[in-house]
Amino acid sequence: MSLFLLNDIVVFIFIEVILLLLLFISEFSVLKVLKYWDFSATTTFQYALEKRNYLVNTIIYFTVSVKIVLFIFFVKSLDELSLLVPGAMCATGVIGANSYGNILLLFKIFMLFLLSIWIIINKLDLESKVFPYIKEKYYLFSFIFVLTCIEFCLELFYFMNIPLSVPVFCCSTVFKLDNLPFELNTSGLLIIYYLLFVVILISSYYKKSIISFFANILFLFTSYYAVTYFFGTYIYELPNHKCPFCMLQKEYFYVGYFIWFSLFLGVFFGISPYIIESITLKKYTYLHKYCILFTTIFVALSTYFVVSYYLKNGVLL
Amino acid sequence: MRSKILIRNLYKIYNEKKENEFFALKNINLNIKCGEIVIIKGISGSGKSTLLSLIGALSKPSSGDILVNEQNIAKLPDIFSSQYRNEEVGFIFQSFNLVDGLSVYDNVKAPLVLSNINQDELKKKINLALEVANIAHKSQQMVSNLSGGEKQRCAIARALVNSPSLILADEPTANLDKNNSLIFVDILKKFKQLNKTVVVATHDTIFDNLAFVDTYVNIEDGAII
Amino acid sequence: MINKNFVDFSILLLLKDKKEYLFSFFIFTFIVFLASSILFISDSIKHDLFIALDKQHQIIVKNTKSGRYTPLSEEHIDSILQISGVDNVKGKVDGYYYFAQDRRYFHIVVDESLDEHSMIISSEIKSILAKFKYTTQFNFLTQDGITSLDIKKVIKSNIISNDVILVNEDIARKILNMDEDEYSYLDVLVPNNSEIDFISLKIVDLYPDIKVKTKNDLKSDYEYVFYYKGGIFMILYIVSMISFFILLKNQISSVFGEKKREIAIFRSIGFAIKDIIFLKFIQNSVVALCSYFLGVFLAYIFVFIFGAPLLKNIFLGHDASHIIFTPIVDVKTLFVMFIFTVIPFLASILLPAWKIAVEDMSEVIK
Ligand SMILES: Nc1ncnc2c1ncn2[C@@H]1O[C@H](COP(=O)(O)OP(=O)(O)O)[C@@H](O)[C@H]1O
Ligand SMILES: [Mg+2]
Numbered sequence: 048m049s050l051f052l053l054n055d056i057v058v059f060i061f062i063e064v065i066l067l068l069l070l071f072i073s074e075f076s077v078l079k080v081l082k083y084w085d086f087s088a089t090t091t092f093q094y095a096l097e098k099r100n101y102l103v104n105t106i107i108y109f110t111v112s113v114k115i116v117l118f119i120f121f122v123k124s125l126d127e128l129s130l131l132v133p134g135a136m137c138a139t140g141v142i143g144a145n146s147y148g149n150i151l152l153l154f155k156i157f158m159l160f161l162l163s164i165w166i167i168i169n170k171l172d173l174e175s176k177v178f179p180y181i182k183e184k185y186y187l188f189s190f191i192f193v194l195t196c197i198e199f200c201l202e203l204f205y206f207m208n209i210p211l212s213v214p215v216f217c218c219s220t221v222f223k224l225d226n227l228p229f230e231l232n233t234s235g236l237l238i239i240y241y242l243l244f245v246v247i248l249i250s251s252y253y254k255k256s257i258i259s260f261f262a263n264i265l266f267l268f269t270s271y272y273a274v275t276y277f278f279g280t281y282i283y284e285l286p287n288h289k290c291p292f293c294m295l296q297k298e299y300f301y302v303g304y305f306i307w308f309s310l311f312l313g314v315f316f317g318i319s320p321y322i323i324e325s326i327t328l329k330k331y332t333y334l335h336k337y338c339i340l341f342t343t344i345f346v347a348l349s350t351y352f353v354v355s356y357y358l359k360n361g362v363l364l
Numbered sequence: 365m366r367s368k369i370l371i372r373n374l375y376k377i378y379n380e381k382k383e384n385e386f387f388a389l390k391n392i393n394l395n396i397k398c399g400e401i402v403i404i405k406g407i408s409g410s411g412k413s414t415l416l417s418l419i420g421a422l423s424k425p426s427s428g429d430i431l432v433n434e435q436n437i438a439k440l441p442d443i444f445s446s447q448y449r450n451e452e453v454g455f456i457f458q459s460f461n462l463v464d465g466l467s468v469y470d471n472v473k474a475p476l477v478l479s480n481i482n483q484d485e486l487k488k489k490i491n492l493a494l495e496v497a498n499i500a501h502k503s504q505q506m507v508s509n510l511s512g513g514e515k516q517r518c519a520i521a522r523a524l525v526n527s528p529s530l531i532l533a534d535e536p537t538a539n540l541d542k543n544n545s546l547i548f549v550d551i552l553k554k555f556k557q558l559n560k561t562v563v564v565a566t567h568d569t570i571f572d573n574l575a576f577v578d579t580y581v582n583i584e585d586g587a588i589i
Numbered sequence: 590m591i592n593k594n595f596v597d598f599s600i601l602l603l604l605k606d607k608k609e610y611l612f613s614f615f616i617f618t619f620i621v622f623l624a625s626s627i628l629f630i631s632d633s634i635k636h637d638l639f640i641a642l643d644k645q646h647q648i649i650v651k652n653t654k655s656g657r658y659t660p661l662s663e664e665h666i667d668s669i670l671q672i673s674g675v676d677n678v679k680g681k682v683d684g685y686y687y688f689a690q691d692r693r694y695f696h697i698v699v700d701e702s703l704d705e706h707s708m709i710i711s712s713e714i715k716s717i718l719a720k721f722k723y724t725t726q727f728n729f730l731t732q733d734g735i736t737s738l739d740i741k742k743v744i745k746s747n748i749i750s751n752d753v754i755l756v757n758e759d760i761a762r763k764i765l766n767m768d769e770d771e772y773s774y775l776d777v778l779v780p781n782n783s784e785i786d787f788i789s790l791k792i793v794d795l796y797p798d799i800k801v802k803t804k805n806d807l808k809s810d811y812e813y814v815f816y817y818k819g820g821i822f823m824i825l826y827i828v829s830m831i832s833f834f835i836l837l838k839n840q841i842s843s844v845f846g847e848k849k850r851e852i853a854i855f856r857s858i859g860f861a862i863k864d865i866i867f868l869k870f871i872q873n874s875v876v877a878l879c880s881y882f883l884g885v886f887l888a889y890i891f892v893f894i895f896g897a898p899l900l901k902n903i904f905l906g907h908d909a910s911h912i913i914f915t916p917i918v919d920v921k922t923l924f925v926m927f928i929f930t931v932i933p934f935l936a937s938i939l940l941p942a943w944k945i946a947v948e949d950m951s952e953v954i955k
Contacts, residue, residue: 054628054631054925055925057827058925058928058929061827061929061933062928062929062932062933065932065933065936066936069936069939072940086439089424089425089426089427089438089439090380091380094424097441097442098442098862098947101442101862101863101866101943101946101947102939102940102943102947104863105863105866105939105942105943106939109935109936109939113932116928116932117928120924120925120928123921130808130809131809133809173441173443176440176441176444178441413954413955414954416954417950417951417954420857422856422857422950422951422953422954423949423950423951442861442862442863443861443863446856446859446860446861446862446864447859447861449857449858449859450858450859450860451859455857455858455953457857457953457954459955461854461857461953462854463602463851463854463855464851465605465606466601466602466605470598470601473598474598474855474858475858475859476594477592477594477595477597477598478592478595478859478860478864479592479594480592480593480594481594486594522858526859534954
């Protein structure tokens with residue numbers, strides 16, 4: 048039972064249960080609204096349904112705030128666990144300790160994306176006087192609710208299956224250069240990386256939501272590989288240290304948090320306009336400027352380490 | 365003149381489709397112009413308060429339209445109806461409805477805390493309202509220590525603080541002595557000068573035959589007669 | 590964004606009704622106090638263990654025979670020294686002396702700086718010896734008669750030093766009945782950390798009976814015991830916390846209920862449902878934060894200044910009365926505490942806050 052391995056895990060699961068409970072309560076309201084909603088009605092029942100809207104909103108705002116804190120907490124706990132899990136030097140080993148880890152991490156990021164999109168749609172809904180997107184946003188909510196349940200199960204499976212006796216593989220074995228997809232080499236990867244950056248800048252500047260959407264999705268994957276296999280080595284200043292997680296540690300001044308969060312925020316603001324437009328069927332270009340901002344921060348930050356290394360040492364790794 | 369409040373075919377049914385169904389308002393049609401003072405008269409239980417609460421968006425009608433400044437407030441979501449109450453309407457209630465345990469000043473401040481204005485402006489607005497309602501000298505008193513007349517003046521200051529264009533008063537003199545009631549009638553005049561639209565629901569005869577009142581509306585069993 | 594006037598006003602209202610919030614304030618402070626005390630204690634113990642661990646070399650070698658620990662000899666030292674990568678091997682004498690009068694074991698540890706007539710003991714041992722009138726010296730019963738040692742110094746009892754008596758190496762052998770060339774364990778110095786695992790394997794190859802523990806193994810062992818115990822403790826704690834929260838929630842609901850009319854007044858002057866919920870949220874956050882800081886502060890005093898009476902015995906058993914806790918407060922622990930207590934507290938007010946906010950406003954008209 049490695050569930051009890053760390054106080055942190057117990058706390059983590061406990062808070063997740065509370066959130067799940069709250070979401071469950073809102074889901075009850077959501078189903079009611081989906082079933083009986085009739086904006087034109089002037090019955091007390093309809094007005095009671097409108098009031099339920101505020102319960103769901105409150106709970107979601109609360110959930111999102113807590114989930115963001117928990118996400119950071121989760122990543123930190125993984126680092127902590129690397130002291131306990133044999134073979135693990137950083138979060139790579141811990142997250143890869145069983146087959147649930149990586150899925151769970153992706154799931155968590157995806158959930159934060161979805162919740163944020165929900166909040167934006169909710170904001171648009173509340174700005175209008177006729178609740179135009181209430182059904183859409185509640186279908187999305189139900190979807191989020193189901194995913195949260197799945198996420199919770201994944202968390203349980205993941206924590207229960209962390210091996211404590213068999214050594215796990217860590218970053219030195221997991222990330223090898225020949226792991227790049229499509230038989231890419233580093234220079235090819237970098238060309239795509241900067242090319243996509245330019246495409247994102249242009250499409251965001253001209254507010255082309257659909258181009259920005261696809262470019263950002265590609266950029267997310269490219270950046271993952273680029274940071275892990277190229278930029279990371281300059282952060283660590285070691286040619287063979289390839290790891291997306293070590294940079295989260297104190298030795299590297301927590302720079303990983305800035306890198307990954309600027310990437311995720313940039314990608315989020317890049318893809319959400321298109322998703323929101325396809326739900327609300329209206330132009331929504333307000334977020335593009337944030338996409339430009341965060342993506343630029345991300346690219347500048349990652350490039351900075353290469354440039355500063357070159358200036359200091361006169362050579363590249 | 366432009367109409368301030370336009371009410372069309374307004375119904376309010378309590379306990380709709382139940383055994384104890386009750387028609388509190390039946391087919392009300394009313395047109396109140398900007399800057400008018402309107403007195404709604406009727407015996408107790410005739411539906412005056414119900415009508416005021418609908419105009420003030422405290423409750424929702426069963427059918428019909430209420431247009432205030434040409435905007436229908438009958439079906440506004442809570443955020444908008446609250447904003448409407450906050451910015452457009454000043455309430456003066458029969459039982460004053462002050463928050464016990466707060467000073468006069470803090471009671472008057474309450475409607476302003478929703479808007480993000482700076483401290484200086486906040487103070488200026490509150491003090492102005494206190495002056496107009498003639499209660500500035502008691503501003504640091506706890507409201508529970510005030511007399512009936514003073515409580516009402518505090519409530520008036522609160523109603524005025526956000527400079528609403530519409531004042532709704534429900535039985536404003538029911539808890540006052542003769543003297544204070546007369547003071548209230550004077551204040552009504554002041555409202556007139558300030559060009560506020562005022563709707564007073566009352567059964568007090570003190571409001572009968574006032575020269576500055578534009579319209580008297582008689583209501584009986586939920587219908588205008 | 591967050592409106593300062595609104596926050597100020599919420600706090601004004603909170604101060605007005607502070608009596609109603611007193612109950613939740615105290616209950617919640619108690620919850621935080623308990624949880625922080627537990628975490629402070631376990632953090633402090635862990636800290637002392639790891640400090641002790643840091644003083645050790647990278648590999649500890651012990652000998653076993655039919656599953657029991659037996660002494661090692663010079664021969665072991667010599668052959669381990671042969672392994673390349675090993676810088677130095679030290680034989681250590683260490684063991685337990687049974688003090689029959691009190692039916693307890695004393696942990697005998699070597700301190701080279703002592704002479705043949707003196708010893709250093711922990712304050713816990715001092716009090717045990719005092720019970721039997723040994724105040725300045727103590728007589729060890731050994732195979733060759735009585736060995737009498739003066740108490741030179743008393744050190745503080747922490748988790749490691751609680752049952753320790755420090756003596757000269759020769760005296761230690763005498764007390765533990767070990768020969769000149771016998772050692773309890775070997776401390777192996779390996780300068781290159783990456784060779785540790787490889788060298789431990791080599792040692793085991795040489796002597797199949799030998800048990801090797803690297804520093805990392807030990808660390809994992811400690812962590813494991815601690816976290817595991819801590820985790821179980823947490824579960825128990827959660828159960829009690831949930832019952833507290835149910836109590837709290839009822840209390841909060843009833844407090845909110847009494848305020849129905851006040852809420853209706855606010856609604857009538859323009860507060861939206863979301864504003865009322867936010868107002869309640871701000872007020873309860875203030876309560877939660879104050880309780881949190883007060884609870885942590887009290888726990889600090891309780892654990893590190895008063896030595897956590899009662900709780901200490903739960904953690905360390907009955908003979909722990911002299912153990913003191915090294916004051917260790919780690920930001921991470923405070924953060925975990927925060928998540929663990931404040932978030933459930935705030936979660937428990939969401940529903941009551943919403944319920945009171947959507948109440949009918951027509952009350953104000955009556
Ligand atoms: N919430 C309610 N449920 C049922 N009946 C109500 C409710 N509120 C008011 N009524 C009824 O509606 C009628 C009109 O009430 P009201 O508007 O308060 O009258 P007035 O203010 O003229 O005295 C009264 O007969 C009263 O009993
Ligand atoms: Mg009435």
